[in-house]
Amino acid sequence: xxxxxxxxxxxTSQNQRLFWAAVVVVGAVFFTTDHDLFVSRADxxxxxxxxxxxxxxxxxxxxQFAFASLGLFGAVCCLRPTNRSFRPRGIMVGIIGCWLGWxxxxxxxxxxxxxxxxxxVVLGCCVMGAFGLSKQLAxxxxxxxxxxxSSA
Numbered sequence: 001x002x003x004x005x006x007x008x009x010x011x012t013s014q015n016q017r018l019f020w021a022a023v024v025v026v027g028a029v030f031f032t033t034d035h036d037l038f039v040s041r042a043d044x045x046x047x048x049x050x051x052x053x054x055x056x057x058x059x060x061x062x063x064q065f066a067f068a069s070l071g072l073f074g075a076v077c078c079l080r081p082t083n084r085s086f087r088p089r090g091i092m093v094g095i096i097g098c099w100l101g102w103x104x105x106x107x108x109x110x111x112x113x114x115x116x117x118x119x120x121v122v123l124g125c126c127v128m129g130a131f132g133l134s135k136q137l138a139x140x141x142x143x144x145x146x147x148x149x150s151s152a
Contacts, residue, residue, distance in 0.1 A: 019141055025073045027149045032066040071125030077132030086135045
């Protein structure tokens with residue numbers, strides 16, 4: 001009986017560490033990709049045309065690192081053993097599969113294939129992160145994660 005309680009405490013502790021690691025990773029990605037601390041210094045609170053062109057051509061290295069870390073975190077979560085069963089099923093799997101397939105097919109009619117390919121890599125990193133987290137976290141923890149990250 002005591003050994004079972006110790007095992008439950010250990011599992012709970014591991015889940016809490018994973019939850020807070022997810023908060024840090026997802027929060028850092030959210031902050032890095034969607035925020036600019038110096039937007040008030042920009043002319044009309046936006047980039048100039050030259051800055052937009054440079055950004056579109058090469059991308060932002062901080063954003064690239066953030067999305068890569070989200071994908072890597074998701075891959076680690078997928079490989080990490082868990083006692084939760086994760087079996088996606090139902091019509092949602094078909095809808096998500098069709099949507100992902102449609103995004104990959106968009107390469108064929110894209111005006112700029114390189115930009116579309118970069119966006120597909122970012123989508124892949126986000127999907128990997130979401131899949132890994134959904135495998136490890138309960139629905140309640142997933143909701144707490146969304147609330148904590150968006151309220152920070």
